[in-house]
Amino acid sequence: MPDRPAYARIADALRDLIRDGTHPPGTRLPTLAELSARYGVSQIVVRGAITLLRNEGLVETRRGGGTVVRVAPPTRRVAMDRYRAFDRRAGAPATAFTRDQGIGWSEYRLDREFTRTLATPELAALFELPSRTELLRRRFVFYARGEPQQISVNYLPWQLVGDTPVSDPAREPWPGGTLAQLSFLGRPPTRVEEAVRSRMPTPEEAETLGMPAGIPVIAVTRRLLSDGDVLEVCRDIVIPADRVVLDYALDLDREP
Structure with a gap:
């Protein structure tokens, strides 16, 4: 497309060189002066x-280090059956996150912030409760081997969790996660619902997760139900889109 701007055509050429391995991940691109001479354009272009x-x-630009082809982070596969894939009553402590990451309990860290709040109309609709119902808001940042991997903001009815160990941030991380906490309260989840969408991260999310520019996030809204009652709303689980593949499987009934 000869009518495309020169900078876009040069980006196309460099992109092809990155994808075909001429400039592999972790290597430095030629300098601005070298690229300017190669393509016969100004350094501004x-x-x-x-x-x-x-x-x-x-790519990422490093101060004093030029422009480097970005090394893609390891991708983890997340399946819907992770919520029932292990027995939380036996063996070493674990959660769905530690299993997703393939890490042990000592390699897992959780930053947390607990506050009491009132349900907005959106949250109230997800909980199927009146607006301004009192909730416990919990914001978590999940780390694997010292690296931030995921943000989660979840809500629980204060009437259910207030003045219980579940509302105590000092008890985190809790083996088995939220599912185990609801079971501890005598309300084991019987249904998990997830709605998945993609969007660009907020500046705070990008900074917290150490994300470069241009990478979207996967945002998952989750509801945990017990016998029809909504006991938890997670709004949202936020994961950089280049670090995760969501796997979903559905068993189909055989035709008679």
């Missing part, structure tokens, strides 16, 4: 091409 690639998450 080359900067525009680099900015485009950086916004796509393909």
Whole structure:
């Protein structure tokens, strides 16, 4: 497309070189001066091409280190059956997150912030409760081997969890996670619902998760139900989209 801007055409060429392995992950791209001479354009045009690639998450610019092809983080596969894939009553402590990450309990860290709040109309609709119902809000940042991997903000009815160990942040992390906590309260979950969407991260999310520009997040809204009652709403589970693959499977009835 000869009518495309020069910076976009140069970005196309560099993108192809990155994808075919000419510039593999972790290597430095030629300098601005070198690229300017190669393509016969000004350094301002080359900067525009680099900015485009950086916004796509393909490269990162390091102070004093030039422009480097970004190393993609390891991708973990997350399946819906992770909620029932292990016996939380036996063996070493674990949660769905530690199993997803393939890490032991000592490699797991959880930053937490607990507050009491009132249900907004949106949360009330998800809980199927009146607006301004009192809730416990819990914000977690999940770490695996010292690296932040996931943010979760979940809500529980204060009437259910108030003045119980579940409302005590000092008890976190809790083996088995929220499912085990609800079972501890005598209300074991009988249904899990998840709605998945993608969006760009907020500045706070990107900073917390150490995300480069141009990478979207997967945002999962989850509800845990026990015999028809909504006991937890997670709004949202936030994971960088380049670190996760969501696997879903459905058993189909055989035709008679």
